[in-house]
Amino acid sequence: MLDKVIFFFFAGVAILSAGLMVTRRNAIHSAVFLITTLLATAGIFLQLRAEFIFIAQIILYVGGIMVLFVFVIMLVRLDVALHQIQFSRQKWVALLVTLALAAEVGVMLWSSRNVPGQGFLLPNAVPAGKLPPNTEALAGRLFDAYLLPFEIASVLLLVAMVGAVVMAKKRT
Amino acid sequence: MMPIGYYLFLSMALFLIGAIGVITRRNVIVVLMSIELILNAVNINLVAFSRIFGDVAGQVFALFIIADAAAEAVVGLGIIIAFFRNRETVLEDEMDLLKW
Numbered sequence: 001m002l003d004k005v006i007f008f009f010f011a012g013v014a015i016l017s018a019g020l021m022v023t024r025r026n027a028i029h030s031a032v033f034l035i036t037t038l039l040a041t042a043g044i045f046l047q048l049r050a051e052f053i054f055i056a057q058i059i060l061y062v063g064g065i066m067v068l069f070v071f072v073i074m075l076v077r078l079d080v081a082l083h084q085i086q087f088s089r090q091k092w093v094a095l096l097v098t099l100a101l102a103a104e105v106g107v108m109l110w111s112s113r114n115v116p117g118q119g120f121l122l123p124n125a126v127p128a129g130k131l132p133p134n135t136e137a138l139a140g141r142l143f144d145a146y147l148l149p150f151e152i153a154s155v156l157l158l159v160a161m162v163g164a165v166v167m168a169k170k171r172t
Numbered sequence: 173m174m175p176i177g178y179y180l181f182l183s184m185a186l187f188l189i190g191a192i193g194v195i196t197r198r199n200v201i202v203v204l205m206s207i208e209l210i211l212n213a214v215n216i217n218l219v220a221f222s223r224i225f226g227d228v229a230g231q232v233f234a235l236f237i238i239a240d241a242a243a244e245a246v247v248g249l250g251i252i253i254a255f256f257r258n259r260e261t262v263l264e265d266e267m268d269l270l271k272w
Contacts, residue, residue, distance in 0.1 A: 007174050011182045018186055018209060022193040027201050034205050037186070041212055044182070048173070048223045053215070053234050060238050065208065065245045072249045073201060076256045087196050088265060094195035102188050109180055126226040137228045138235075146232050153239045160243035167250035170257075 006047050014040035025086050027073050035066050051134045179220035186213035198263045204248045211241045 014037050021033035042057040088094075131137075142150060186209060193206030215234045222230025256262060 003174060007178065011178070014182065015185050015189070018189040021209070022189055022197070022202075022206065027199055030202050030205055034209065037209065038212060041186075041216060044179075044216060045219055048179075048219050050219045050223065050231050050234075053219055053231050053238075056235060056238055057215075060242060061208075061212070065242055068245060068249060069201065069205060072252060075253060076201075076262055078199075078201075078262065080260075084198075084263065086198055088198050091196040095192065098188055098192050098195070101191070102184070105184050105188075106181075109177060109184070113177060131226070134228075134231075138231055141228050142232050142235070145229075149236060153236055156243050157239060160246045164246040164250035167247070168253045 003047065007044070010040045010043035010047065013037075014044070026082060027078050028070070031066060031069050031073060034069075035062055038062050038066070049131055049134060052138050173223060176220055176224050179216055183213045183216040183220075186210075186216070198265060200252055200262050200264050200267075201249075203264065204245065204252075207248075208241055208245065211237055211244075 017033040017036040017040070021030045021037060024030045024033065038057065038061045042054050042062075045054040045057060190206045190209035190213060193209065194203050197203050197206065215237055218230040218234045218237070222228060222234075252262065255267065259266070261267070
């Protein structure tokens with residue numbers, strides 16, 4: 001019961017502020033609503049007993065990426081762009097296509113709800129008390145089976161850092 | 173743990189809202205934020221399936237996606253700053269240097 005209340009609270013906050021983020025005129029308002037969405041998603045991760053991802057989400061996304069976004073919004077002058085049209089000409093076509101996609105995925109999910117043995121709406125998870133400590137299990141898996149992807153990810157971050165510095169540098 | 177269908181529907185809703193943002197907005201910064209929202213929606217799926225199968229591999233992949241999102245945001249914002257310095261605009265349909 002409590003699980004249900006927590007889930008619907010965070011899901012409602014996430015969807016509501018995601019919708020506000022897409023429709024707000026001012027980019028800084030969009031950024032603030034995106035932060036709310038990411039925090040609500042972090043709550044969903046906590047409800048799924050993924051404590052490490054919860055903390056990583058808050059520190060990396062909200063503390064790192066969104067601060068970067070807000071900095072760039074302050075660097076580029078948006079007060080000019082604020083008075084121009086915010087949505088492109090294809091918006092109604094785009095909305096129609098997205099609604100068609102939504103109907104498609106929704107029908108697919110709904111029609112698979114009671115496939116015997118693996119229905120999507122049936123809970124068959126391990127009970128929460130029997131889970132191993134999350135961070136320990138994650139670290140064991142990350143530094144054992146997924147060590148090579150981990151190293152590749154660090155190279156990717158290095159390349160991104162160098163690329164961003166080169167790109168934002170002033171041409172002399 | 174709720175039944176997994178709820179998580180799939182939540183993830184679908186966030187993904188589609190992000191897709192609407194990518195297609196309809198003119199401001200490139202908001203488009204980049206919508207892409208972050210899409211990546212985040214995928215993370216919900218990964219973590220929910222990781223929970224229901226009792227296997228942490230899904231959470232490992234969610235971590236990789238967060239790292240990817242950081243790299244993508246950094247490079248994208250660098251491009252936006254470089255472009256703004258040259259053309260004084262952040263609207264995506266005014267970025268038509270390759271069009272003739």
